[in-house]
Amino acid sequence: GYILGLPGDTPQSIRRDIEIVQRELAVDLLEFTMLTPLPGSEDHKTLHEQGIWMEPDLNAYDLETATVAHPRMSREQWQSAYADAWNWYYSDEHVERLLKRNAALGVKTLRVWRSLVQIYGAANYEGVHPQQCGYFRRKSRTERRPELPREPMLAFYAGHISSTIVKYARFGLYALKTWRIRNRVEKDPASKFYTDLAITPVIDAEDEALEMFDLNESSRAAVAKARRQAHGRKVRENLTAP
Incomplete structure (x- = not known):
């Protein structure tokens, strides 16, 4: 895991640090979260006593939403950096690098590819953290808060089906693109001898x-x-x- 929003972070420093991780650490899969003062924690109590602004809606404390004032970023900048971080780390160039590293180390690239698709797809197409999503997200019309009205069946399923088709079309295109990268790595004899700073x-x-x-x-x-x-x-x- 990689926590975004430490006191010294800025969008620029976050991108710089991600690039350093890509070059210098033999990390395959990276999942991002937001620094969050969870209600009931010592951090939440301290910030409350200091009068620091925190999000009043407790539903937002999901580790994916900016819920506290940051000294160097606005909420919008912080939230945008979180969304961008997935694209910065899982760039096509780095996906190929990850697959080459694993091929050189004798690891099955198919396993790495599956994880890449699931993590990137959850964050970018489902809009949820990968730990909240697998390859397919099932929604139930009846599972709503008691105070909210139940959505009509036709509207619910029509919306759910159409959004699912769009999301998984994008999911499939990404899977196909990265599969082609994997095939290129697998067919290249030089991949077995690949090396870089991270695996030296x-x-x-x-x-x-x-x-x-x-x-x-x-x-x-x-x-x-x-x-x-x-x-x-x-x-x-x-x-x-x-």
Whole structure:
């Protein structure tokens, strides 16, 4: 999971960070959520005591909606960045990169392709988080809140069927496009020997040169600690060597 909306986040920094993840981390599937002060949590209590604006409608606290004032983004910018993040990460270029990485590591690309289609389709075509949706979403006319009127049968099913056809036509086109990318990767003999920064083995603390470790003081401190630990291991190895 990847949480969007940390205090230092902006639309630009979110996109930059996603690009770093694409280049430098061997992560296949990424699911995005919004930083949310869930009612009843310590965060929600603290923000309430500080007088920070929070969404009064508790139905919005679904981890997909901006529910609290952000210091560097408007609600619209934050919500837009969340929607864009799925497209930034699951770009055609990165989908091909993911499939090549898995082909090189001996992982079945069909399994990766299925997950890519489900996650991207849920977020972009169903409009819900992938954990709330599979390949097909079933709706029931009778499952509504008690205070809401029941929708007429004809209107409900006509609307549901038509929207489903449109959504799954788009779903199918995306599946076909990415299937062609997968076929291209599978047919390319060079895919078995593909390598990039993310799947290059790391030795000791050599990874301190990665961009993600030079973004702020915390990341630089983590690198310094890793370097000290690597040095300590080498010293111990030298002392115990015959």
